[in-house]
Amino acid sequence: MIPPMVSAPTLPADSVGIVETQYLDLPEPVELDCGQTLHPIRVAYETYGTLSPERDNVILVCHALSGDAHAAGLSKTPPQGSTRDGFAAADRDGTAGKGLGWWDGMIGPGKAFDTDRFFVISTNLLGGCRGTTGPSSINPATGEPYGSDFPVITVADMVRTERAFLDALGIERLAAVAGGSLGGMQALEWAILFPDQVDAIVVIASTHALHPQGVAWNAIARDAIMRDPAWQGGHYYGTGRAPHAGMGVARMVGHVTYLSAPALNDKFGRRLQFADDIRHTITEPEFEVESYLRHQADSFVKRFDANTYLYTSRALTYFDLARQHGGGSLERALEHVSARTLLIAFSSDWLYPPSASEEIEEALGALGKPVELQVIDAPYGHDCFLIEEARQTPIIRRFLADG
Amino acid sequence: MIPPMVSAPTLPADSVGIVETQYLDLPEPVELDCGQTLHPIRVAYETYGTLSPERDNVILVCHALSGDAHAAGLSKTPPQGSTRDGFAAADRDGTAGKGLGWWDGMIGPGKAFDTDRFFVISTNLLGGCRGTTGPSSINPATGEPYGSDFPVITVADMVRTERAFLDALGIERLAAVAGGSLGGMQALEWAILFPDQVDAIVVIASTHALHPQGVAWNAIARDAIMRDPAWQGGHYYGTGRAPHAGMGVARMVGHVTYLSAPALNDKFGRRLQFADDIRHTITEPEFEVESYLRHQADSFVKRFDANTYLYTSRALTYFDLARQHGGGSLERALEHVSARTLLIAFSSDWLYPPSASEEIEEALGALGKPVELQVIDAPYGHDCFLIEEARQTPIIRRFLADG
Numbered sequence: 037m038i039p040p041m042v043s044a045p046t047l048p049a050d051s052v053g054i055v056e057t058q059y060l061d062l063p064e065p066v067e068l069d070c071g072q073t074l075h076p077i078r079v080a081y082e083t084y085g086t087l088s089p090e091r092d093n094v095i096l097v098c099h100a101l102s103g104d105a106h107a108a109g110l111s112k113t114p115p116q117g118s119t120r121d122g123f124a125a126a127d128r129d130g131t132a133g134k135g136l137g138w139w140d141g142m143i144g145p146g147k148a149f150d151t152d153r154f155f156v157i158s159t160n161l162l163g164g165c166r167g168t169t170g171p172s173s174i175n176p177a178t179g180e181p182y183g184s185d186f187p188v189i190t191v192a193d194m195v196r197t198e199r200a201f202l203d204a205l206g207i208e209r210l211a212a213v214a215g216g217s218l219g220g221m222q223a224l225e226w227a228i229l230f231p232d233q234v235d236a237i238v239v240i241a242s243t244h245a246l247h248p249q250g251v252a253w254n255a256i257a258r259d260a261i262m263r264d265p266a267w268q269g270g271h272y273y274g275t276g277r278a279p280h281a282g283m284g285v286a287r288m289v290g291h292v293t294y295l296s297a298p299a300l301n302d303k304f305g306r307r308l309q310f311a312d313d314i315r316h317t318i319t320e321p322e323f324e325v326e327s328y329l330r331h332q333a334d335s336f337v338k339r340f341d342a343n344t345y346l347y348t349s350r351a352l353t354y355f356d357l358a359r360q361h362g363g364g365s366l367e368r369a370l371e372h373v374s375a376r377t378l379l380i381a382f383s384s385d386w387l388y389p390p391s392a393s394e395e396i397e398e399a400l401g402a403l404g405k406p407v408e409l410q411v412i413d414a415p416y417g418h419d420c421f422l423i424e425e426a427r428q429t430p431i432i433r434r435f436l437a438d439g
Numbered sequence: 440m441i442p443p444m445v446s447a448p449t450l451p452a453d454s455v456g457i458v459e460t461q462y463l464d465l466p467e468p469v470e471l472d473c474g475q476t477l478h479p480i481r482v483a484y485e486t487y488g489t490l491s492p493e494r495d496n497v498i499l500v501c502h503a504l505s506g507d508a509h510a511a512g513l514s515k516t517p518p519q520g521s522t523r524d525g526f527a528a529a530d531r532d533g534t535a536g537k538g539l540g541w542w543d544g545m546i547g548p549g550k551a552f553d554t555d556r557f558f559v560i561s562t563n564l565l566g567g568c569r570g571t572t573g574p575s576s577i578n579p580a581t582g583e584p585y586g587s588d589f590p591v592i593t594v595a596d597m598v599r600t601e602r603a604f605l606d607a608l609g610i611e612r613l614a615a616v617a618g619g620s621l622g623g624m625q626a627l628e629w630a631i632l633f634p635d636q637v638d639a640i641v642v643i644a645s646t647h648a649l650h651p652q653g654v655a656w657n658a659i660a661r662d663a664i665m666r667d668p669a670w671q672g673g674h675y676y677g678t679g680r681a682p683h684a685g686m687g688v689a690r691m692v693g694h695v696t697y698l699s700a701p702a703l704n705d706k707f708g709r710r711l712q713f714a715d716d717i718r719h720t721i722t723e724p725e726f727e728v729e730s731y732l733r734h735q736a737d738s739f740v741k742r743f744d745a746n747t748y749l750y751t752s753r754a755l756t757y758f759d760l761a762r763q764h765g766g767g768s769l770e771r772a773l774e775h776v777s778a779r780t781l782l783i784a785f786s787s788d789w790l791y792p793p794s795a796s797e798e799i800e801e802a803l804g805a806l807g808k809p810v811e812l813q814v815i816d817a818p819y820g821h822d823c824f825l826i827e828e829a830r831q832t833p834i835i836r837r838f839l840a841d842g
Binding site: 256284288321346 | 472473587590591648649650651652654655656658659661662663665666667668673684685687688691692695698700703704706707708709717719720721722724725726728729732733736749750753756757759762789
């Protein structure tokens, strides 16, 4: 008998197709906010669409806390983590490893970031654990992984690294920088650090400075990791132990903050695992929402590095445009921005609430800069930026077409 | 030279004065929802005011997750924990050990629970770690502390224990049962389990069933404790180790949920520990709110038992009047209630939101039962029930005077 042909999965017409993550080593060290310089730096990236001869159609897409370079298309990379599911939180911010990229609904022919027109570049951020240099990379000074000897980085350091990476690719100008959450912070930082090189920014479900409750959630998540004895002061690589228990708790905290209370109610209610009654147990999950959280924790720790979580979380809490660039004034921080700015926020997002985007809109507006804010009424909390693709698409397409 | 006299602290005229926690051993076992019976049971309690000859002026006050019997007055007990501070969250739900009781502003001559009129009794709940039998008590079957062999208890079990305790004191009827949060759950459970013995209930910042996000926060807190290797499956007593790291994380999670985002913003903003700039550190607190949370965690673990946290948290997530007593219907669950009901909720409380109290009000109203809901507009979140004493006082005094 002839075995049946194994056929490739059928990809929809608006997919960017099969993609592969690429890697580039930066030729020069990058100077960091903490005063150190970092070298070598490898950057993992993917590209979608075609670079125009004038090199004027580049959109840089920046990911959020637990993301990676695989933003669109179907990855050739072997599975490294959970696949994208209907409830985007499962692999929010992307990290699918295999399967569709984390913003596949937004990047492709005819999509929000239209690859028929734009050349979209997505990189794994500095400090990452998905191909770009980070705490799990080898420290050339010791020949061992950096661990907690990796320098403490900022969002500006991520952006400087992206700038150096694009230089190495021979790309000077960006038609746009876009991202949600921490990705939106990077877009804002780009517009401030390199005002003459960015035509537009698309800042989604983000902020100019995380509010104190968000700072608190991040501090708790980091403490959960660092209090895990398996963290070993950050030098757990090669020991056969890793702070999975603590990072699981961190992920669960994050997960609940990414959703809204009504969304949790709609999805789980108070449904029990065993419908008939409670089982009187402390250690086992009893409610569906408890089981769901444990599952999220377990799958996350298999695909993500705890030190990257620490460094990225620290960077996003540090991010504060007024402090960094304005002597306390957001308006002054944004003074030299020349990019057109599109802000998108979601009504139910309590981690990056619409009020933060309104403050950016007001400051840019007071400076007479072109800015547009769209608040989308949607129930899924912060995760809306990954879920509500259909409603973001016309807004983003029109904004980019106006450019 | 004659040393100066050491004088007792001056107590205000509306204080119940110096108090001492007392202990009573129940004569009979208590039957638990899980099917087990528990014996012996010791109950820690305090009383304030004078029992009337008719024994008809008794108010039972029930505490919340991390509380104890010391609800009012100044304790003679040696310090066992942190003292009450201005921001009540520091020792919310009471557990001052020394110092003022956790509801001192509400209990005393002329106060909300007026000891000139009422005989107020406060007990440490079943499963507690402040004098009442709980997981840290000796298991008579082994001669060792129960640890995780303590039976999994419910709010109804707490109430049955309180019922047995009052029987032993010779008190049959209650003029009122009152409490906030988990304390309010106990008050509701009293009105259902013993409808003929409760004249009124005062249910503050509570619910008939915690919403799924609240279930999630509690699950995360418990997981943080149980994932700490020092928990040792619940049998950590006498080992020289305790899950302080995990319980610290649990406490921090709880703490943030007890406050509102605006309250955190008002209190801390994004102020740095060292005002000049960030220090580029992962391990050290950088923001004031980070330092505050660590302090709360550290002081809590010194005075509270992790297993009690687990058991109490589990009980309050199980609590679900419709499931327990109404075959899924809240109205049916409340069918036999005869107590007058006062519900107080706080506008900024997102853990026990006003909507939960509204549902109770509607169900009781549909049944034609006497019920009153007061939603107090206040910014401090769930902790309002400990902080907003002045605004609760006239409401409660009037409600109790109507009886």
